Amino acid sequence: MSIYNNILVVANIDAEQQPALARAMQIGKKSKSPSKITFFLAIYDFSYEMTSMLSPDERNAMRAGVIHQREQWMNEVAEPYRDDDHIELDIKVVWHNRPYEAIISEVFAKDYELVIKTTRQHDLLESVLFTPTDWHLLRKCPCAVLLVKNHDWPEKGHVVVSVHVGSENEAHLELNHRMVEQAIDLSGRLDAELHLVNSYPITPPNITVELPEFDPTIYTDSVRGHHLKSMKALRQEYGIAEEQTIVEQGLPQDVIPKAVKDLGAGLVVLGTSGRTGLSAVFLGNTAENIIDEINCDVLALKPSGYVSPLDPHGS
Template sequence: MSIYSKILVVADINRDDQPALARATQLAAQSRSRSHITLFLSIYDFSYDMTSMLSSDERDAMRRGVIHQREQWMRKIAEPYLGDHFDFDVKVVWHNRPYEAIIGEVFSGEHDIVIKGTRKHDVLESVLFTPTDWHLLRKCPTPVLLVKNEEWPNGASIIASVHVASEIEAHLDLNDRMVEQLQCLSSRLDAKPYLVNAYPVTPANITIELPEFDPTAYTDAVRGHHLTAMKALRQKHGLGEESTLVEQGLPEDVIPKAARELNAGMCIIGTTGRTGLSAVFIGNTAEHVIDKIDCDILALKPQGYISPLDPGNAK
């Protein structure tokens, strides 16, 4: 299975090292087919558009000059990451909304993944997601990989946060896609694959309202259901029992804990969206999980997801 052969990397204008580009070249190096990486940057300076002393042609010339300077800078910072096993180019556009520029490039360039670096909080040792990150997670039609560090951890694992108890077809399909990507990425990054699932704690108020209710039997039944569903999913994709983890608790607690204990270099999550609507949400569970995870995040959309920025939606 060959995935991610046309990679869009968002350049970080605030630093010379480029973790997202490092991860992109790492993936490209292990691809079965020749990959193409585009290093992309959206820039905008309000003053260039509002200077009344300049003509329209003069403003255009100034913008072209700034774009050219940025292209030269991007080619320079990319040099340490380049190799012979993939094609590479740079692209700079003038746009006042970076996330719209990135998603527009996804559509026009038919890229199959967006890779972007995230900022790490120096004090809390956690990842700080920018507004652009959140817009991409919610609205980008392709998978979005948010990269924390340039160096891939030694002996790292990749975990996929699956929702095995659902009977909704979209969730089941998303589980399958997540496992497929988990297996492919684990192979390309030489990592151990794990499926992680959280099942709910028995609500305390039930035992009060229903005295005859047996919380132990209920918890055992719920756990048994999740274990059975997890077994079916792992067997479907040829994974062993040692590659699965089913824990009681909220996903926003279980998934980050598993990521730490399993030395995860990446966590794959599924996001939810309202297909075809302009109001698209990433989903509360995924949003809370992302906030607590200190590793790369790969976010996948449901099958059939339509971005509100899809040019095909224009009326």
């Protein structure tokens, strides 16, 4: 079953190239059912709001004129992509002073399954610089968020899924399955190889002092065995080969970036914090630390039951 068939693409008004739109079309073309892609832009010019010499009608007319100009530009950008009858491509421009709020409002209004946005890349440092809007989307958007770099997807690329197989928490287990299912769907569309990566904790160094009879080797072997067994069960459920799984000792923020680098992965799939309600403004320290250490596209998924602080129907 194809998962991403209703996609919102955020336009980058400051660039000629639109990698987010290109990636959306690449994903949409490989969908098993017709896809809808909306090319979206939120614009705002504070000077128009402060022009006291203009009447409200004149200000509205100026805003409408600016929106129309942007719509023309976006139609020109989208024109080369309108040759696929399998994909319905729409343009939408709104006047809003907070882009992330406009994006999330649109998600709630149209039930998008995926938001795709280009990240800023610093060529000199060869690193990705996430903007405040990026972080707001990662933390507050109710649907999956894909942040892409300004690059073409590599042939036979690799997708890394950061799973948490050692947990017995139902929310973690459910999120593992959602991440794997969506990554399988996305990997098929991008012609990529899927890899499941999991870390397990290092034995606390002070525990042998507190418990002299404690054998850290036996403990470590037991923990590793549990994680390997759990990983085997997860991969077998989805028919994933053993060589496409990695189980390493260490912190996720160390293990995941190393796997991404070693594989030359183009995309990492992360589950974000299970916090809901007002506390959902936090992405989760582990996910944030991983994102800070990687230089590739990021797909962030929320757990079931997540409630965005911007949900118009939330409490």
